[in-house]
Amino acid sequence: MKTPFSIIIADDHAMFLDGLTSILAEEKSINIILTAKTGTQVLKYIRINTDQKVDLVITDINMPEMDGVELNAVIKEEFPHIKTLVVSMLEDAKKIKTLTEANANGYISKNAEKTELLKAITSILGGQNYFSPHIKQILMEAMFSAKSEPEISLSKRETEVLKLIAQEFTTQEIADQLFLSKHTIESYRKNLISKLGVRNLAGLTRYAVEKGMLK
Template identity: 55%
Template sequence: MKLQTKYKLIIADDHKMFLDGLLSILMHESDYEIVYTANNGKDIKKYLDINTKENIDLAILDINMPEIDGVTLNQYIKNKRSSIKTLMVSMLTEPQKIYQLTHDGVDGYISKNAKKTELLHAIETILQGNKYFSENIKNIYTKSIFDQDKEAQIVLTQREKQILQLIAQEYTTQEIADTLFLSKYTIEGYRTSLISKLKVKNLVGLAKYAIKHGLVD
């Protein structure tokens, strides 16, 4: 009788207590073989670079890790070792990160607070060729899509972009007025309008928007 082939897993997480708990769960499952663990993304990348012919079925990754984070590591795996499935297990629920991961082809995402049954169900689902995202991650992803669409609808005039650039460069209202040959009151009007239009709270929010959208070098 031929023995069933085990699925080969690699795991990266910089929290030792969580990593030990994960190993304890998976080592009691007869279908899985843990072939490598690391506390940072760089070691996982190095392992994959060296062991190019080893058939790894699934990489379980955290997002916030030293050296190389989970988002970057997932991109690397999908580009260089696309046969390897990836599952994120993280406390991080930042919409932009979740949007990026799904865009890069991550196969699943669950919270570190997930129950053992959900973890095993997620792994099994992914290894069968399907995607698995916990309900809260689905909701955050939906919100991230909505936010992306909403942001895409914002159109700035050339003058508004100029003012945002100068705000991000820490120009005062009077300095902006002098630079653009406008009155101080006109600049204050633009500033108030931009805060409302971009849905930020203050000048810091305007500066962050300018930097995020490449309006400032």
């Protein structure tokens, strides 16, 4: 008799967790070895139970302590043999792209039918990735949208000012660090807001974070 696949499910919504567990409990080829409400609990279990075979981790994205994006990244770094499937209501193209770049093996919506859920799990356990048609469409639209957006070029000084703004330095502190006048920094700030098409300092900070400028 073939050994069942060992699966971990992580989701902080009790009703969805119970529902998914109930669906998979009917599958003889699947053995649920852990249900968790946070990514931290999942990692703790895997790290402690090194002799336990884990074939697949099914995870939501929005969870306390450690979300599904970070959980996937850590699993792929420490336990690359473990497959991952994201099941989430979130359809944010940037997070989906981050997950694909971090080698997540699949992504489907929580609204998916039982048949698609089982198809995704079967495909992944069989060695293939599975991303639902809807998720693929979101990625494609985001890719074409990004290509159509003109690339904004910032000077070295503009980049320096933007980074310091995003790090919550005051105008005077930025001026002191860059050996410029407070008036000059205010001018840079106004120009950056106009150039990047944002409304305020929060918009500048968000832009810096999205572009990975604070790493």
